[in-house]
Amino acid sequence: MNPETERTWIINGEKMSVTFPPGRRLLDVLREDLKLTGTKEGCGEGECGACTVIVDGELIVSCLLAAGQVPDGAEIMTVEGLEKTEGGRLLQASYVEKGAAQCGFCIPGMIMSSYHLLSRGEPLSQPIIREAHAGNICRCTGYEKIMEAVSAAAEHWPKSEAKS
Amino acid sequence: MQTKEITFKHVGQGIPRRDGDEKVRGLARYVDDLNIPDCWYGVAVRSPVAHGRLKTLRYDPAFDFDQVCVVTPEDIPGKNIVDMMGQDMPFLAHDLIRYRGEPLALVAAPTRQLAEQAAAHIQPDIDPLEPLYTLEEVIALHKTDRSKLDELSAQTIIKGSVDEGLAAADKVIEGEYWAGHQEQLYIEPQGMVAIPEKDGGVFLQGSLQCPYYIAPELIVTLGLPLEKIRVKQAAVGGAFGGKEEFPTLVAGYCALLAMKSGKPVKMVYDRCQDIRYSTKRHPAWMKYRVGLKNDGTITAIHVDFVLDGGAYTTLSPVVLYRGILHTTLGYNCEHVFVDGRVYRTHTFPDGAFRGFGAPQAIWGLESHMQECADALGMDAEVFRLKNYLRAGDKTGTGQVISAEMDPPAVMLETLKRSDFVNRRTLNTYGVPRDGKFFGVGVAFFGHGSGFTGDGEMRLQSKAALDLDWLPNGKPGVNIRISSTEMGQGTLTIMPQIAADGLKIPMACVDCPLPDTKYVPDSGPTVASRTAMVVGSTVYGAAEKMKALLEQYASDAFFGGHPCHLEDGVLTCSAVSQSQTFEDVARRLLEEKGMQRVVHQFKLPDTVVWDQKTFKGDSYPSYSWSANIVEVEIDALTLEIKLKKATSVWDIGRLMNPVLAKGQIEGGLTQALGYALMEKMGIRDGLFDADRMQTYVVPTSLDTPEFDIHFMEYPYPHAAPGAKGVGEIPMDGLAPAIANAIKAATGIRMNRIPITPESLWEAMPSTRKEIAS
Ligand code: FES
Ligand code: FES
Numbered sequence: 001m002n003p004e005t006e007r008t009w010i011i012n013g014e015k016m017s018v019t020f021p022p023g024r025r026l027l028d029v030l031r032e033d034l035k036l037t038g039t040k041e042g043c044g045e046g047e048c049g050a051c052t053v054i055v056d057g058e059l060i061v062s063c064l065l066a067a068g069q070v071p072d073g074a075e076i077m078t079v080e081g082l083e084k085t086e087g088g089r090l091l092q093a094s095y096v097e098k099g100a101a102q103c104g105f106c107i108p109g110m111i112m113s114s115y116h117l118l119s120r121g122e123p124l125s126q127p128i129i130r131e132a133h134a135g136n137i138c139r140c141t142g143y144e145k146i147m148e149a150v151s152a153a154a155e156h157w158p159k160s161e162a163k164s
Numbered sequence: 165m166q167t168k169e170i171t172f173k174h175v176g177q178g179i180p181r182r183d184g185d186e187k188v189r190g191l192a193r194y195v196d197d198l199n200i201p202d203c204w205y206g207v208a209v210r211s212p213v214a215h216g217r218l219k220t221l222r223y224d225p226a227f228d229f230d231q232v233c234v235v236t237p238e239d240i241p242g243k244n245i246v247d248m249m250g251q252d253m254p255f256l257a258h259d260l261i262r263y264r265g266e267p268l269a270l271v272a273a274p275t276r277q278l279a280e281q282a283a284a285h286i287q288p289d290i291d292p293l294e295p296l297y298t299l300e301e302v303i304a305l306h307k308t309d310r311s312k313l314d315e316l317s318a319q320t321i322i323k324g325s326v327d328e329g330l331a332a333a334d335k336v337i338e339g340e341y342w343a344g345h346q347e348q349l350y351i352e353p354q355g356m357v358a359i360p361e362k363d364g365g366v367f368l369q370g371s372l373q374c375p376y377y378i379a380p381e382l383i384v385t386l387g388l389p390l391e392k393i394r395v396k397q398a399a400v401g402g403a404f405g406g407k408e409e410f411p412t413l414v415a416g417y418c419a420l421l422a423m424k425s426g427k428p429v430k431m432v433y434d435r436c437q438d439i440r441y442s443t444k445r446h447p448a449w450m451k452y453r454v455g456l457k458n459d460g461t462i463t464a465i466h467v468d469f470v471l472d473g474g475a476y477t478t479l480s481p482v483v484l485y486r487g488i489l490h491t492t493l494g495y496n497c498e499h500v501f502v503d504g505r506v507y508r509t510h511t512f513p514d515g516a517f518r519g520f521g522a523p524q525a526i527w528g529l530e531s532h533m534q535e536c537a538d539a540l541g542m543d544a545e546v547f548r549l550k551n552y553l554r555a556g557d558k559t560g561t562g563q564v565i566s567a568e569m570d571p572p573a574v575m576l577e578t579l580k581r582s583d584f585v586n587r588r589t590l591n592t593y594g595v596p597r598d599g600k601f602f603g604v605g606v607a608f609f610g611h612g613s614g615f616t617g618d619g620e621m622r623l624q625s626k627a628a629l630d631l632d633w634l635p636n637g638k639p640g641v642n643i644r645i646s647s648t649e650m651g652q653g654t655l656t657i658m659p660q661i662a663a664d665g666l667k668i669p670m671a672c673v674d675c676p677l678p679d680t681k682y683v684p685d686s687g688p689t690v691a692s693r694t695a696m697v698v699g700s701t702v703y704g705a706a707e708k709m710k711a712l713l714e715q716y717a718s719d720a721f722f723g724g725h726p727c728h729l730e731d732g733v734l735t736c737s738a739v740s741q742s743q744t745f746e747d748v749a750r751r752l753l754e755e756k757g758m759q760r761v762v763h764q765f766k767l768p769d770t771v772v773w774d775q776k777t778f779k780g781d782s783y784p785s786y787s788w789s790a791n792i793v794e795v796e797i798d799a800l801t802l803e804i805k806l807k808k809a810t811s812v813w814d815i816g817r818l819m820n821p822v823l824a825k826g827q828i829e830g831g832l833t834q835a836l837g838y839a840l841m842e843k844m845g846i847r848d849g850l851f852d853a854d855r856m857q858t859y860v861v862p863t864s865l866d867t868p869e870f871d872i873h874f875m876e877y878p879y880p881h882a883a884p885g886a887k888g889v890g891e892i893p894m895d896g897l898a899p900a901i902a903n904a905i906k907a908a909t910g911i912r913m914n915r916i917p918i919t920p921e922s923l924w925e926a927m928p929s930t931r932k933e934i935a936s
Contacts, residue, residue: 037197038190040401042351043435047856050351079190096184099822102830103651104187105352105401111188130864137856139349139402140651142829143864145822 005068011036012081020067027051027062030078038079038108042137049136052109053078059116061109061135079108082115087161091115091153100149102140110136114150118157126151174660174670175884178822181656182675183399183649192399195355195370196432203357204233205276206421206431208267209283210441214510214849215295216261221269224285232282233425235270240420242387247380248409250316250477253513255385255416261290262475263512264849265441272421272429295510297846299342299447299472302507306449306470314508316473317481321488321502321560321778329464329499333455336464337539341452341528342915343898345844345851346445346837348517349861352401354442355432356411358418365392366419372411373403374688375680376646381412386419393419396679403650404834405516408690409479410443439854443515444844446471446483446506448524450491452532455499460542460550464499465560467491469525473506474513480506483514485616486691487521489782490895491529492560493610494571495551500560511846516690518831519894522611523838527916530607530899535912544606544903545579552608561782568880571788574812575608578790581871582810587794594910596799603797605904607896608790612783613816613879613888614693617773620784624764626684627701629662629709631749631759634674639749641666641709643675644760645686647698652890653823654694660819661699661884665706666713668732668745684762692787692888695819697765700882705763712761717748720755768881785879787887788814791832791896793868795904802920804840806868806901816887817878824889828872831893836868837861839898843917 004019011034020029030036030053039062042048046064053062054077055070070076082088091114094100101107110133117124117132129150130143138146186192209221221236223229237244237258246253257266268288273279296302305312330336356370365388372378375395382393395415400407414431421429433441448471455464469488473480488504537547552575553559555567565571579585584604592601614620628644643662649655659673666673676682686698710729717734718727725738735742752759773780794808809832818824841860845852853859878885902913911926 031197035199036190037193040194040352041196042353042401043856045435045855045857048351048435079188083189092185092188095188096180099178099181099184099826101181101184101187102653102826103350103352103400103402104183104192105194105350107187108190133864135863137351137861137863138830139351139404139834139861140830141826142831142833142862142870143867144829144870145826147864 007067007070008072009070010073010075012077013084022068024067025063026065026067026070029067030062036078036080040105040108042105047137048106049113050106050109052112052136054112054116059113079111082111085161086158087119088115090156091118094149094153098145098149098152100141100145106136106138110138110146114153118150118154119161124154170883172664172884174663175819176817177660178820179656179660181653181823182659183655194352194401195357195398198357198369198398200357200359200428200430202427204272204274204425204427204429205279206270206272206418206429207279207283208417209269209271209286210265211257211261211268211288211290212264213261213290213292214264216290216292218257218259218261218268219289219291222287222289224287227282227285229282232271232273232278233421235420235424239424240385241423242385245384246412246416247384248478249481253476253478263510265512267417270417270421272425272427295849297509297511297849299449302472302509303449303470315505316477316508317484317506319484319488319504319778321500323560323562324499326464326466326499326501330453330455330466333463334458335456335539336453337456337536338451338453339532339535340914341450341531343448343524343527344916345447346517346842347439347844347859348404348406349859350402350404350406353433353435353438354407354411354414356414356418357428357430358415358422359428360422360426363392365394366422367394368415368419369396369398370411370415371400371407372397373407373648373650373690375678376685377409377688378412378415379680382416382419385416386423394679394681397648397677400648400650404518405520405690406443407650408516408688410515435856436854439859440850441512443513445517446473446480446514446521446524448487450528452528454532454536456536456540458540460540460547462495462497462551465492465495465497467502469502469504471506472509472514474509474511476513478513478515480514482616483521486612487525489561489612489616490522490525494553494608496553496557502560510849518834519891520691522891523835523894523898526607526609526895527898530609530896531902531914534903534906545575545584548575548608559782562779563781568877569786569788570877571610573875574788574814575790577812577873577875578792578810581812581873582792584792588907591907593907599799601797601799601908603904603906603908604792604794605900605902605907606790606792607900607903609896610786610788611692611888611892611895613696613787614784615691617775617782618771620697620765621767623687625687625697625701626762626764627686627698627705628684628760628762629705631709631753633753639746639753640672640674643673643702644683645698645702646678646683647686647694648678648689650689652827653820654689656823657695657699657819658702661702662706664884665703666710667730672732672745692890692892694890695886696816696879696882696888699819699884699886701763701765703883705761708761708763712759713745713748716752717743720751721748785887787816787889787892789892789896791900793897793900793904795901795908797905797908802923804905804918804920804923806836806840808869809897810871812873812875813892814875814877815889815892817876817885818874819884819886821874824874825872827889828893829870832870832897833862833867835894835897836866838916839901840917840919843919
């Protein structure tokens with residue numbers, strides 16, 4: 001038997017400990033071991049972005065990251081954690097109002113890219129917003145309504161959640 | 165039923181989608197998110213060859229098969245066939261193998277890893293036969309020796325005498341057009357779970373479009389009566405036709421394993437499996453021969469339309485029907501001959517994909533109509549407006565375009581909004597300007613709403629409304645339909661429609677995901693029929709429920725005097741009293757329990773269709789659109805960029821403009837992929853682009869500036885008057901882009917996807933020298 005790896009992380013603001021075999025993907029630890037099934041698997045090879053989460057402020061695709069590479073004490077934010085932040089709630093409301101979600105399968109990853117972009121607090125333009133979501137494939141929407149939702153949320157983004 | 169008299173309160177509003185909140189919070193439960201205790205995992209043992217005869221399956225004696233459950237054809241309780249058209253597909257191949265990856269046996273185990281290990285220890289012995297893989301090979305034989313081909317389906321459309329029409333022409337313009345496979349690429353892959361029930365039945369939950377395809381189709385295989393096969397939709401992460409007929413296979417695999425093992429069994433495909441072993445859009449080849457008078461009149465349209473059906477019949481005949489019906493749609497012509505055929509190849513069976521044959525047909529039609537205009541030296545819009553169907557004209561099947569439609573209206577509006585006539589003065593016609601080619605192109609098209617021909621009459625879709633206690637503890641109305649939510653908005657528009665039929669607030673109406681235990685068969689969620697057909701059926705049921713409530717309130721509250729329900733209040737003018745819907749519903753529920761009303765869809769008696777001769781009303785109605793696009797091509801790299809897409813849509817009355825626009829934007833984006841990006845070849849019998857890294861679809865950086873506009877011509881025979889929206893956005897962009905590329909470069913591209921490489925190949929050698 002391979003030795004299990006043990007980690008304690010702050011996930012969506014809560015301290016959680018988990019053990020897993022070496023090499024296990026962060027995506028599987030989140031979805032299967034921690035039952036955080038909001039994060040989705042669309043391709044398993046870093047192309048679709050459905051598995052996107054934020055680890056210590058970095059946007060990552062959790063299907064390509066071995067969970068063991070995430071150090072103890074790391075802060076992980078998944079779609080389930082969005083509503084604990086003012087900006088996250090704003091984004092969620094904006095996505096719903098603008099019709100940015102259709103089947104919704106890409107959304108848990110897409111909206112993390114939106115949150116990451118807006119929380120950087122940098123000046124935005126349409127090309128910047130588009131670029132920031134280019135790693136998230138949506139097969140339903142044609143992206144228009146997602147761009148609208150992000151632009152609308154950006155206008156009311158809480159200052160406290162802009163990092164720079 | 166006339167829609168004019170009805171006033172709508174919720175229909176037509178851009179109400180945010182009902183399932184939006186759970187989707188943006190990550191709470192929606194897709195099949196792989198369901199927590200099913202003691203669930204085993206299923207995999208298939210697949211054929212390594214595309215064509216051959218199976219001799220035996222060899223089980224590795226070194227592997228302990230006692231820890232897993234194996235299903236072979238002998239374990240199938242019913243017949244080893246998939247009960248679809250043709251009945252030529254076995255659930256598990258036992259003799260003839262017709263595609264690479266065809267399942268030969270199934271394995272379930274407590275973990276996916278163990279199931280995969282077990283499957284790897286079952287080895288088939290196969291005598292290989294010669295395979296036929298591609299449409300190119302098929303067409304070569306179609307032109308030379310058809311006896312070598314296996315025809316899965318054939319159908320003609322005949323109007324007038326095409327020979328006479330061609331003889332009367334001043335010019336005959338010919339052209340061939342090709343379209344490749346397209347993958348639906350829903351972001352949630354295929355998945356299903358089967359749970360054995362105590363009574364010997366099976367409960368299936370999964371990612372699916374049509375619960376009442378799966379249940380009745382599995383009767384034959386599982387040997388169970390219909391009531392013992394329960395099918396429930398989980399949240400669906402996109403479908404686009406890819407979860408129409410295909411999920412019956414995964415459901416069958418899971419059910420067979422669950423019934424034998426006694427365990428719940430789940431299968432969720434990974435992306436590579438999903439692309440390799442699920443359906444695609446049929447590759448198509450068309451040859452047009454069109455007779456023209458010098459004044460632009462079309463005297464004859466002759467079309468050969470051939471589809472590559474893949475290994476088995478499945479839905480191909482119906483795809484062929486919709487395909488051929490759209491090969492001439494929109495154009496007025498006395499003499500039409502369409503010869504449609506589907507041939508078998510040794511690749512995964514092709515199947516449903518948004519548009520269902522129409523995108524292929526319109527790709528050929530609108531490319532060729534531009535060729536005709538060019539050959540006559542006529543402007544694109546002048547040629548089309550001269551020949552386009554108007555109210556009173558007849559289609560290729562003799563259907564009269566009814567007075568409530570005005571097909572050219574969308575064209576005129578698109579011309580105006582896109583400023584086409586001025587913009588085309590910038591066309592470069594092969595001479596780049598500032599290092600770029602530029603062109604504008606147009607396509608003009610219709611799409612049949614609902615099932616083909618008398619399909620809607622035969623389907624007899626039903627919708628039920630249950631007056632019941634809602635999850636919030638209050639009395640309300642549950643909509644019970646088998647229509648699924650797959651992102652298009654069923655769960656939102658149906659409550660809008662029901663609330664308007666009942667005249668109660670939307671908050672009092674719920675629409676749970678379908679479960680065959682509770683819902684009648686409203687037909688499948690396909691064919692651009694949900695808003696029009698099922699919407700109208702729900703509206704009819706709502707009117708019945710309103711009458712039931714009024715009758716009850718009259719007796720229970722108003723001493724038998726009639727009352728009227730409006731805005732959630734029942735008012736009796738005779739006694740000058742009123743009661744809220746909630747109070748009346750509460751009393752009724754407490755007294756008599758749940759109340760159900762059922763309504764069945766009916767087409768007007770004037771709809772007549774002959775399936776044998778393909779004459780008559782081929783669709784209950786049509787949606788119409790024109791797309792005008794601007795394309796820029798880098799003269800050095802030949803990178804093709806769609807800059808702008810202007811489009812106008814008549815999809816009948818809009819149920820929800822925000823959701824409708826979402827359908828159009830998303831559909832146009834898929835059409836952009838079809839036109840320029842999504843390329844799928846065959847290598848050793850498998851699709852070569854079998855990952856998202858190699859099968860490239862549009863991202864947020866690829867979409868153009870969209871200008872989308874609606875013109876509402878409601879369907880008058882089915883309140884509230886929607887027509888089809890789901891499929892039509894897939895239809896016209898590819899030919900519009902190809903026409904723009906011709907205006908930009910002077911080159912007619914006749915094969916999609918059009919890539920920089922294919923454009924380079926098509927360049928005349930003189931041009932290539934300049935570029936290199
Ligand atoms: S599942 Fe991780 S990028 Fe697609
Ligand atoms: S909403 Fe369906 S993939 Fe984005």
